[in-house]
Amino acid sequence: MSAPILDVSGLRVSIHGEAGVARILHHIALRLERGRIMGLVGESGCGKSTFIRTILGVLAKGGRVESGRIAFDGIDLLAMSDRAMNSQIRGRRIGFIPQDPLLALNPLFRVGTQLLEIMRNHAAPGDHRARLLDLLRRVQLPDPEGALRRYPHQFSGGQRQRLLIAAALTCAPALIVADEPTTALDVTTQQQILILLKELVAETGTALLFVTHDLGVVAQTCDEMAVIYAGQMVETGPTRDVLANPRHPYTRALLACHPDRSTGFASIPGTVPPALHMPPGCRFAPRCPIAQSACPARKPHLLTVGPDHTADCILYETAA
Template sequence: MTEPILEFEDVNIKYRTRGDSDVHAVNNASFTIGEHEYFGLVGESGCGKSTIADSVVGGLDDNGEVVSGKIKFKGKEIQDFSEKQFNKEIRWKEISVIPQSSMNSLDPVMKLSDQAIEMAKYHTDLSKREAVDRLRELFDVVGIPESRIHNYPHQFSGGMQQRTIIAFSLFLQPSLIIADEPTTALDVIMQDQILDYINALKDDWDVSMLMITHDISIVFENCDTMAVMHGGQMAESGSVVDVFDRPRHPYSILLQNAFPDIRYPDRELAVIEGHPPQLTEVPDYCTFADRCPWATAECYDGAPEPVDVGGGDDHRAWCVHADEMETLAAEHLSTSRNATNILEEAHE
């Protein structure tokens, strides 16, 4: 295990509302990202993934608040940083973001070269020429002709805009990049190209990544470790191989088996019935219990604690039935792909 670059320790995040009840978006979230590690965070919309990302860079809405727990970046607690501290010590310089909507992230009335100069002005000692030269180099990294650095964002396609955001995310040579659904608005061919560029960064840059997505297959193909979330709670975490080959949380199992597999075209896909709960109170139960085919009364008796489930040292599941889940869900796992074999085939 490398030295941790980002640590979440029992973090709770809520949003205040105008009504009587707050929204408890994240509850007792814990995970660690090591140096030069790609970490995937998976879950359906509304489970708390983007809230976690926003909390890392001080980007929560005005009504959002980290109410307890610790967020550590390179060993230093940052959950109580002021806006000034985030701007001075964290944003872009140490942690940058690749958002899902590139059009909303690029200034439509400024040339891209001018946006690079503006970034350099507030965060570095680079001259205007040096800033433009750095952007030119980064355009080459993401496969955009260097001659396009003086264009406006509207002159680029959606895929080129997203590659431009990747270039800007590398501009200040950060230690951690947060990719929040980076391919959502792109067609499947461009999605593949963007993921190729993101993967190439791992070999050529000394950078870690937090990749947030609802698509478990993207995490499996691009990350080293991962965590699965449901209803504001952690469900499972570990290496992608452990979570894929030996899932121990019902949501992980059903989510994995809800995706089609070309190797098993006749396999019946799993269906996750129901909807996530409205978290107007701190959940003192497993938030997946109402949707879980294996739920028992014990699942409603307190929020689940992490259980070590074997395999890798850090493979954990937040489920009271984790130790017996392999047997309980045998019918769902019988035709699952073996992650280790697929990884070996991919590298042949």
């Protein structure tokens, strides 16, 4: 196993608000290698976006990293100052593709102005315009010359997402984090964008951390996947293994909900616990069909259940 580009371990993040302390992320761990695509799957509100924000160091107000480590290419990101993150990491070595392409560009300025602004600040010196045109061709945007002169509202959703992918690629980052990059797009456009992302990863050798709640997208795009529930990493492994042989009860329940795999509409009984009142131990225990009395007392940690395949469940405690 080569050195991972992103190595997160024991990450705990909470948000201190007026209503109390929300322990959003509890024991998050993952490893991502260069040139690989990892899908991060979970329900809405389980902390996927908070995790992305923690990596980029742009946590919302009140957000605090309680413990853990985020190593990017061997650098401890949590130890870096905001200024250093701006000048060395964000936009330069880690690209970011935001969620909704319709809203992620400043409506006031021409696209060319905005993309060149990013390059002026982060990219190596040189002919930025020529490099940008080359990038726009690579993300298959029609008429790149004309595109630079147009305003964001003059592009369709899919075209804007291509622009944002180009923005993330401007500085040839070693890692791209994408926060539900295709959620706001229609299904056919989504397909095109996913294929484009796959091609770009294969071409550039960058790693891609892909946040989504769509298991179909993960199955189609990602080499590896990580399942997160209520801020706890419950299962990680190669996509094929996890989908074929899910080990954590939550992953199983999630897969059972997928329309292709179930008859009728299946759902997981209960709801995700509110962020301010997380159950102790395994957070899935209250909804788990096979929960045991020891579950609430269990300290979360991932157990190896197969080659590169880990799950965080009391079931495998004795087996391991």
